[in-house]
Amino acid sequence: EPEVTQTPSHQVTQMGQEVILRCVPISNHLYFYWYRQILGQKVEFLVSFYNNEISEKSEIFDDQFSVERPDGSNFTLKIRSTKLEDSAMYFCASSIAGGPYEQYFGPGTRLTVT
């Protein structure tokens, strides 16, 4: 069964550095998402992406964040200048369509900002 994959599984970076988190969605899916989960807290929506543009974003997704689909398979989340509070688990998800369709989640990337 196809799965969403994410790399790396764990990223450690220093405050102020840029990080890029990578995701490979399921190949025939058209909608892509990023979520984050700070340790001990709930899963929070960051952004959804469709047709090469952001379709919706949360208040968390400020100017420090950006997303890109640089080629036909990868979907990336960039944090321009990381802060300590960006430390979290970041999940990528994809779905075949919008609306009430299942989102398939990747295993997550644990980002630690020191």
Next chain:
Amino acid sequence: AQRVTQPEKLLSVFKGAPVELKCNYSYSGSPELFWYVQYSRQRLQLLLRHISRESIKGFTADLNKGETSFHLKKPFAQEEDSAMYYCALSANSGGYQKVTFGTGTKLQVIP
């Protein structure tokens, strides 16, 4: 604004006992509700959604619009049910899907 509330952080039950994981929501439109499960060291995965009205692994959930609830139930808990359970609400915003998760309930099934 949409909101999902799961009042219990931890629910411990004995094997064979009934399970009810509570979920309440607030949303002005017509909601689409889901339950996601995360087993230890595994990814989030969909357990069930209200529109399909199906039973997965013995779990069911009924959408009660009057009480704005979508509680997850299972008549007899199994040890393998131990996991984190997240209730989620999908808001259809111009055709795009934004999912709001609850804080999650850890289900612990005691042998």
